[in-house]
Amino acid sequence: MTDTATDTTAEAPQTPRVTEEELARKARRTELTSRWFWRILSYIVVLAVWEFALLDIFGFLRGTPLDPKLLPGPSEVVATFFEIWGEGTMPAAFQATLTRIAIGFGLSFLIGAMIGILMQSKWFEGFFKDAVLISLSAPGLIWVLITAIIFGNRPLGPTIAIILTTFALVTVNVSEGIKALPKELIDMAKSFQVGTFKRNRQIVIPHLAPYLFTGLRFGFSIAWKVTVLTEVFSSSEGIGFEMRISAVLFDMSEFLTWILAFFFFALFLEKVVLEAIERRYFRWRQAVTAS
Amino acid sequence: MAEIRIKNLHKEFGTGQDKVVALENVNLEITGHSFVSIVGPSGCGKSTLLNILTGIETPTNGTVDITSDGHVAAPGYVFQAARLLPWRTVTDNLLFVQEDRSDSTKQRCQRYLEMVQLGDKGDKFPGELSGGMQQRVGIARAFSIEPDVLFMDEPFSHLDAITARALRRELHHMWDETKKMVVFVTHDVGEAVELSNRILVFAKGGSLEDDIQIDLPFPRDPADDEVAVAKAHVLRKFEELDLLAS
Ligand SMILES: Nc1ncnc2c1ncn2[C@@H]1O[C@H](COP(=O)(O)OP(=O)(O)OP(=O)(O)O)[C@@H](O)[C@H]1O
Ligand SMILES: [Mg+2]
Numbered sequence: 001m002t003d004t005a006t007d008t009t010a011e012a013p014q015t016p017r018v019t020e021e022e023l024a025r026k027a028r029r030t031e032l033t034s035r036w037f038w039r040i041l042s043y044i045v046v047l048a049v050w051e052f053a054l055l056d057i058f059g060f061l062r063g064t065p066l067d068p069k070l071l072p073g074p075s076e077v078v079a080t081f082f083e084i085w086g087e088g089t090m091p092a093a094f095q096a097t098l099t100r101i102a103i104g105f106g107l108s109f110l111i112g113a114m115i116g117i118l119m120q121s122k123w124f125e126g127f128f129k130d131a132v133l134i135s136l137s138a139p140g141l142i143w144v145l146i147t148a149i150i151f152g153n154r155p156l157g158p159t160i161a162i163i164l165t166t167f168a169l170v171t172v173n174v175s176e177g178i179k180a181l182p183k184e185l186i187d188m189a190k191s192f193q194v195g196t197f198k199r200n201r202q203i204v205i206p207h208l209a210p211y212l213f214t215g216l217r218f219g220f221s222i223a224w225k226v227t228v229l230t231e232v233f234s235s236s237e238g239i240g241f242e243m244r245i246s247a248v249l250f251d252m253s254e255f256l257t258w259i260l261a262f263f264f265f266a267l268f269l270e271k272v273v274l275e276a277i278e279r280r281y282f283r284w285r286q287a288v289t290a291s
Numbered sequence: 292m293a294e295i296r297i298k299n300l301h302k303e304f305g306t307g308q309d310k311v312v313a314l315e316n317v318n319l320e321i322t323g324h325s326f327v328s329i330v331g332p333s334g335c336g337k338s339t340l341l342n343i344l345t346g347i348e349t350p351t352n353g354t355v356d357i358t359s360d361g362h363v364a365a366p367g368y369v370f371q372a373a374r375l376l377p378w379r380t381v382t383d384n385l386l387f388v389q390e391d392r393s394d395s396t397k398q399r400c401q402r403y404l405e406m407v408q409l410g411d412k413g414d415k416f417p418g419e420l421s422g423g424m425q426q427r428v429g430i431a432r433a434f435s436i437e438p439d440v441l442f443m444d445e446p447f448s449h450l451d452a453i454t455a456r457a458l459r460r461e462l463h464h465m466w467d468e469t470k471k472m473v474v475f476v477t478h479d480v481g482e483a484v485e486l487s488n489r490i491l492v493f494a495k496g497g498s499l500e501d502d503i504q505i506d507l508p509f510p511r512d513p514a515d516d517e518v519a520v521a522k523a524h525v526l527r528k529f530e531e532l533d534l535l536a537s
Contacts, residue, residue, distance in 0.1 A: 188374040191345035191366060192388040192436065202387055206378040284378040284416040 047074055072253040080257045089242065090261060096238040097227055100155070104162030105223040111163060112170025112215065119175050128171070135168035140226045148234040158230040162223045169222070170215035177211030210282060217274055224266060293359040293439045293472040295321040295344065301352035302339055302497070313339040314497035317353070321489075324470045326463075328483035330525070331493030331500075337476045338371060339497070341442045344474070359439035367438030369446040373425040375417040381428050382413035385435050403431040406461055408454075423450045430458065434465065440472045448478065459486060463509060480529070484522045485511045492525070494532055501528050 051073060072080075084090050115132070118124040143164045151157030182203065189199045231240025239262055246254035302314040313336040321327050329337050342348040343355055345366045357364045375384050385400040386392055404410050407427035409420075417425050426449050433441060443462075447455040463486060466473050477483050483490050484505060492501035503525060511518045 184370075184372070184374055185376060187342075187347045188368070188370065189388075191342075191347050191368045192432075193365065194388060198387075202379070203376065206376070284418060 050074055069250075070252060072256065076253050077256045077260060080253045081260065084254065084257060093237065093239050093242050093258075094261075094265065097231065097240070100158050100231075100238065101162065101220075101223050101227050104159040104227065105166060105220060107159065108163040108166045108219065108223065109170050109216065112167035112219070113174045113212070115167065116171040116174025117178065119171065120178055132168040132171050135164060136172070140165040140222060141229065144226060144229045144233060148230060151234075153234045153236055157234060158227055161226050161230050165226050166219040166223050169219045170212075173211045173215035174208070177208045180207075182207055210285065213278070213282075221266075221270070228262065292323050292470075293357065293364050294323075295319070295440070295472070295474070296356040297344075297353070298355075299353035300340075300343070300350050300355060302336070302343060302348065303351050312497055314343075314350075317497070317499050319491070319499065321472065321474070324466075324472065325489055326466055326473045326487045327475065327489045327491060328487040329474065329476045329491045329493060330478070330480060330483050330529075332495055333478075335493040335495050336497035337493060338444055340493075341368065341444055341474065341476060344440075345442055357440060364439035365436065367433035367436050367441045369430050369433045369441070369443040371444040373417070373422075373429040375425055375428055375432075377417050380414050380416055381409065381420070384417070384428060385432050388432055388436055399437075400431075400435045403435040404428075406434065407431045407458065423454065426450060427454070427458070437469070438471070440474065441466075442474050444476045445478060446475075447482070460510075462486070467509070480525050481513055481522055484518060484525060485513060490525055492528055492532065500532050503528065 050071075115124075115128050119128055119132075140161070143161045147157040147161040147164075151160070185203050185207075186199060189203060194202075228238070228240040228243070231238040232244050233240075235241045239258060243255060243258045246252075246258060297317055297319040300314055300317040300319075302312075304311045304313060317340070329340065331337060339348060343350055344357060345368050357366065359365070375381075376387060379387060381404065382397075382400060385404065386397070389396050389400070401410065401413065404413060407430055409424060409427055409431065412420065412424065412428075417428065420428070426446065430443075430446055433443070447458060450458065459482065462473070465471075475483070475487065488505055490501075490503040490505060491499060492503070494500045505521050507517050507521060513519070513522075
């Protein structure tokens with residue numbers, strides 16, 4: 001103990017940079033730990049409340065016990081999860097839903113980006129402005145109901161619902177990105193006689209990437225919810241459809257299982273996939289915010 | 292040898308009420324191994340002139356020609372602000388303006404990074420550097436293409452005195468060795484006198500008011516009598532033109 005103490009004090013003046021870096025790393029580690037602590041705590045609290053509900057605390061307060069059929073416990077839901085998983089229903093349902101999202105949101109992204117580019121012209125801006133505003137502010141449920149009524153369970157319904165609810169998010173971000181194009185960097189490249197192709201690849205695209213990514217991220221989170229909703233109303237496969245079936249059959253354990261699966265998948269996409277992309281491609285932005 | 296020929300150059304921005312005249316009927320020739328400083332009050336069109344010479348802006352009227360041994364000269368430009376790509380590392384920022392990515396090109400870039408004391412910062416992003424360091428990367432970038440003409444827009448004004456002095460010396464050596472042309476914008480008359488063999492004085496409204504030759508031997512020590520006299524001479528011109536007040 002004493003050895004290390006004297007060691008560090010003796011070394012500190014000679015290698016201040018190492019010590020500084022170490023301190024910074026330590027601070028980062030503490031911050032990370034505390035953030036994870038609170039995150040995990042939230043899950044524990046939710047599970048505990050769920051469990052308590054079953055322990056008839058609420059039933060005791062109300063004077064009647066809570067029927068476990070209405071709210072099955074965590075362990076039962078997990079058991080159901082593996083049961084359904086074993087039947088092979090779950091991957092199939094996810095595949096159906098994700099295919100719908102991929103087609104719908106893929107189209108929506110292209111259409112949204114195209115409108116964003118067109119809106120740089122005054123005329124097209126006038127033409128699309130209100131449509132974008134309506135799409136941004138109207139609740140997704142409206143489009144889900146309208147398309148469900150018009151298209152029934154034909155696959156065109158969800159696709160159109162996804163496009164109508166998400167294209168504007170992409171449009172707004174693309175349009176904003178184009179308006180903020182860094183003219184001073186493009187001028188710099190011109191003065192050094194850098195060609196158009198290289199300018200686009202190294203200035204325009206990296207500049208637009210964060211805007212596209214924001215559109216992708218928010219658009220996807222809405223597309224995901226809208227798709228499941230359309231399946232609840234009108235579909236014969238997918239996660240939403242499975243939810244409807246278990247709700248109709250009054251199988252709460254299965255219903256909760258589907259909700260949990262949905263929730264964890266969304267969490268996985270958001271926290272693992274999207275954040276990994278962000279870390280990988282936008283390292284320079286962390287550098288900017290850190291300084 | 293590089294040559295710059297400017298004939299009846301006129302530049303205005305905006306129209307009607309918002310019209311601003313940035314350059315007014317400028318005629319100028321710069322040839323050979325010159326170090327030309329451009330001085331004048333803020334807003335007199337110094338940056339605009341460099342932007343026209345490097346092809347970023349086009350003249351409203353008049354012509355500019357920059358040639359080197361008969362062909363179009365390759366300019367290097369150090370901007371008033373660093374203008375680095377924030378999403379590329381320091382090394383990649385230098386490579387961005389090169390014609391190829393060969394080993395010799397990479398070595399040359401590294402050499403110029405070392406010249407501005409940033410040899411160990413190649414893997415950093417600009418956002419991780421201080422403002423002065425970013426400005427030095429901008430300087431290394433312009434040097435690294437070994438241009439026929441080097442344009443510099445107040446390159447040292449954001450740097451600390453010691454770094455600025457070292458880089459001034461470095462710039463003088465490079466100019467002396469390569470026999471290239473340097474066009475240098477500055478607010479600092481002392482700096483202009485220390486480095487250049489010709490000083491152009493611009494006035495508000497963008498007119499070229501004076502063209503001063505300085506034929507003193509290098510290196511010039513600011514404490515030296517002749518250098519001090521030259522500086523006083525330029526400052527007197529400023530006074531005559533009533534430029535100091537603005
Ligand atoms: N892109 C532009 N659009 C409109 N006006 C401009 C533009 N660029 C420059 N100007 C105007 O032209 C004039 C000259 O500007 P310039 O930047 O060349 O001045 P400067 O001599 O470099 O000044 P400073 O020493 O402050 O850098 C100014 O009045 C400025 O407002
Ligand atoms: Mg300027």
